[in-house]
Amino acid sequence: MPIQLATDAHAGTIQVSKYIYELDVGKSWDVNTNFTESRIGRYAGTDANANPPNMLRGALYAANRETNRLFTFGGSSFLANDSDPDWEPPSQDATSLWSYDTEIRDWHSYNISGVPWRPNWGAVAEDIVHDVGFFLNGQYDRGSSYGLYTSVEYEGGTVSNASFAEITYLGGLIVIDLHTQETRNVSTDTLGAPRVAGGLVYSPTFGKSANGTLLTFGGMRSGGQSTDTFTNGALIDMSTVSLCDSFMDENVTWYNQSTTGDIPDPRMDFCTLPFEKDAKDNSSINIYIHGGYDPGTSTLFDDMYILSVPSFTWTRVYSGRAGRFGHSCNAAGLRQMVVAGGARDASLYAVETTGDVPDLNDTMCDDGLGVSLFDLSNLTWGTFFDHDAPAYQVPQKVVDVIGGS
Template structure:
């Protein structure tokens, strides 16, 4: 099927006319040497074992030291960086691996199992790829080898009928943890799914894939935003809280059910929405401190501190009104739900980049463009970081051009420790007692996670190893102040997939007028702070025509809504 190219919400996805020889030239290396490298963006990255993998997106480069005839080109290779030894961003050797027929996407969503493989489900064909077919919806798996190589293989599904009803989205919120991958929202078009209608149609709901059982599940996200839609934000898996971890949603925007228009509903950071996959429950909690301004196309990474906290680092991005590309960084510490300002990005403003936790306490930022320079200036501006790689010490809060394979274990930054030591953790104004109890327990999963600006997967942990209860101040202050640590109790299993969906289909919706931004994230203390999920029932069709003739709408798969608490 040949796809008609439509206008794009992110105009930089089209860097100009696609030359007639683009199909030949696009096969140029997605891995140029440092002297030829200019910019990388729109990709995804994830950690498997002691390697960081980069997949998809576009790259701008010089060709033998000369200006390329095309501003940016697709990255047709899967790249890997060795994390077992130290390096600098100018000396590190980046290995390239053939795609073996696997799709080449912008905004690819990667799910890492943390040990030996990662999966690819979501994404869209780049405009600069030229006149190519949109691949059929499928799940692909990259199995890594100890040497840093690996191979792609298309996966079969144990439930073809259910899988064939899924829509492949792009620019979705993507995360992985506890043996499953998750994708929330995004949009569908002829460049994401051959069965999709023209234009960028929001895809509601949250889909999960259990790579041990091979089961797919679909659940409503109507407790997150009005229509259960979300694009350009981040979803991060936090292992220590809840029976089997929590998914935390940050930033981006919500949409109407029929058409994604930029800034249709920017989501603020002064309130955080969470999803507990083990129970299908949604939560909403207000935050305090120096919260980031609304933004999208940023990246996040997170790590668990020795003091019972978990810190999520929000880096860069594009502002809500699409006028400013950020170079700032913020830290959200849980369970205090408090924001801290961190040092600015040493490599300047950037969006469409990725972040991953590597080497214990370090965050590796890959790529990004400075959107303040406009199009095509953002692609022509050489990245201040060699090969587009920047390293941030999450404990010392300092930037570096080098990666330390022998770095010490992560500890919360001093400013975070001080905040809890002063007893502030006891002053959290919890939405309700159930949420307070959830964060007063740690399940012993431990570990760290990493997400990319395009939705790269988290590292996944093992099964639940235990739980312990106390108030927030005791959890955090107990260790910081030298009080006795938490006791661990074994038990519990991974969550039951197949949850019944709330039918969030809406036939018509008013679009916010120019400059009137609708903040549709569930507000704290009001509305459905929790929504129970139940077993899923799937509708026979993925798409339906609007009865009022207003365009196309992708519906959540039909089901009976769970009770709101």
């Protein structure tokens, strides 16, 4: 959730972060002493129309073959504070894919006709070998549409904001060739009801297809009410993982696989480590998730789970008391994960779209920079990024359950 809170002596303010943050993992550093970050702003071109809008809940792809480009896709406009001089209403344009050239510092937009909506809050994954980005399902809300944003609803002759929390679930898997910018909108009918804010991981090694396999789990789907909102959906049980290895074919099929072990409580808006971690003996691939939120009970989760495949076993490897949602998990070095951002207060859930801002003086926030590190092998939190750390090993807690090394 790229939102930042600022508080002065009189009142708190909430605003959108306008940057892509770059962390240097080419050397060791400590968050508390010598940590630095680079910020990539959206105003690089001299023509205002040549710069992307500020977006929330979209996707960011690295595109390693296009070594000097980052890609952003989809997203929803920030609607909780329109007093910022840089604020803009939801865009009416057809360009939901942008790239940023890190060498010449320039943005470029692409008109992709294969995506009729600007989706947000879909599950995101990337095949970094072939430069393919994936965006699974997602939603459409008043931050996605100028028409919805400007529409007025009346109840009993009085203007109402009841529709501000309404969402429309979107089916389909968007497959983006980041080298050619060609897109496909692939059917997800065999997956079931569309979902938002779940997990998606691309595995290049699991399965029989040369294309690799997508695995998805968790998130929220429609609860079957006449109108869908941010809070009335049904969370998807983590006892089932859905897989697809035919996403490049004309006929796409998803399969369900039951899981065992320490199955996580249903949740949404958790973070997923983008890449699997492989056992040395190739006996398992391991997928990490952290945190999340249950809007039905306003529960924030502070726990870490590992899904081991092919046994499809969940193992809980950490449990704490500082819940978080809307954050990101990022691979760093050979065996660490950087956890950045997110929200620590249930009152901030969906505020960026509904505009229902709480009393920010009573809102829980991070004391520091909102960056921490987790050792994926030792299962410990810290503030030090060790560039020279040894290679990844499957945690002993997982080995004790599934074996291997």
